[in-house]
Amino acid sequence: MASQVISIERKKYATGLFWQPVSGGHNARGLARSLSKFVPGAVKYFTEYRSMIGIGGRALGHQSRMPSAAAEINDAFSDYNSFLAAFAVRNGFYIVSVRNGVIIQDKLFSDEASAKAEYELLTGLPDWGLLIAPGGWSVPRAEEKILSEVVSGDTKYYLMPIGKFGGAFVSLAMLGALLFGIFYIFREPLTHIINPPAQKVEIDEAARAAYVKKLEERDSALLSAAKTAIPAPAAVVMPYDNIPDISARARMCFDAITFLMQVIPGWTQADAECEDNVAAAHLHRRFGVITEVYEFVANNMPGVEIIENSDSDMVLVLELDEIPGQSRLAEQDADTAIRNINSVFQTMGHDADVRRSIETVQGAGAMAAANIVLVGAASALQPMEFVKIFEDYDAVLLSSVRWSASSKKWNYEVKIYVK
Secondary structure: OOOOOOEOEEEEEEEOEEEEEOOOOHHHHHHHHHHHHOOOOOEEEEEOOOEEEEEEEEEEEOOOOOOOOHHHHHHOOOOOOEEEEEEEOOOEEEEEEEEEEEEEEEEEEEEEHHHHHHHHHHHOOOEEEEEEHHHHHHHHHHOOHHHHHHHOOOOOOEOOEEOHHHHHHHHHHHHHHHHHHHHHHHHHHHHHHHHHOOOOOOHHHHHHHHHHHHHHHHHHHHHHHHHHHOOOOOOOOOHHHHHHHHHHHEEEEEEEEHHOOOOOOOOOEEEOOOOOOOOEEEEEEEOOOOHHHHHHHHOOOEEEEEEEEEEEEEEEEEEEEOOOOEEEOOOOOOHHHHHHHHHHHHHOOOOOEEEEEEEEEEOOOOOEEEEEEEEEEEOOOOHHHHHHHHOOOOOHHHHHEEOOOOEEEEEEEEEEOOO
């Protein structure tokens, strides 16, 4: 197993950590323990950094109390939400990249060819705020920086053992000794409480018969009411009664597409789409093999399923969490909404397909219709910026978000419920 340790100013730093965001309410150590299967070896370590955890292991050369290089570099470039950096180090080339504040690459390469190929693949992703690369690579818009000048050495993000078996064992032993001492001192009254002497119970047969008769009369009344009750007709649930916040929906789709568009060596991401509660990315084979996709997904994309359309066409699928919705209905009519939306896109110099339509909803024995305005547009704006166009409308649903690698543009489908 190749070592993932670099030295900066005679101090050893851990690289090659498996990074994963931690949502609110989750125990970092417990989550690290469940995700440690993605890291080789028997002895595992983890570190907490902002809203993420990084997991490493002794098989990669890591040790307890070893600082994380990626965490300290991310702090150094905290002014940038996304950056891609490559540094020449004594034992190879170190690449670290961050997208939307999440570390997606943290790896040491032993040879320059592999490092440069990985770097070139990552530059295919859009919207890097900062590019750093060795001067000999001749990367457009990239700066060259020395790693020792970036890393301050004053870090608080250290690797810690995931398991705490020794402390738990001592605590259990002390608790057991305490309970044994209590039982020994109070054994006689405790024995009396746990195993009291048998008492003779006399049953009043007349009271028992009256109670049984009362239960039978109640059951008969309930059965009669159930037979005569008429079920109420089920109301039709309108689609605008459960609309999620459009900004939260945009952020979820952007994060999901960015997560699925990680670079897999030998495969090209043609496009990715977020629709309903599922996000998917299309992969086309260049020179890689199928097993490399499965290995990469197992190591870097927990929760992602793989669909094989052919030996050169594969799809990565990620189920999304449901966003709580609210009941909303726009106050404008369709003509006013269409006119205002077209004016916004004309001001921006963007083309858009804006048209009216009707959405039918069917319930148990009933049907209803809702007036809607459909908007389709292609834009270089990221989802969180694009949805600001519709901030004056309450009943807005971001139906679909799609990223195309060929056009380098986002394609959006938006639905507005109107009077």
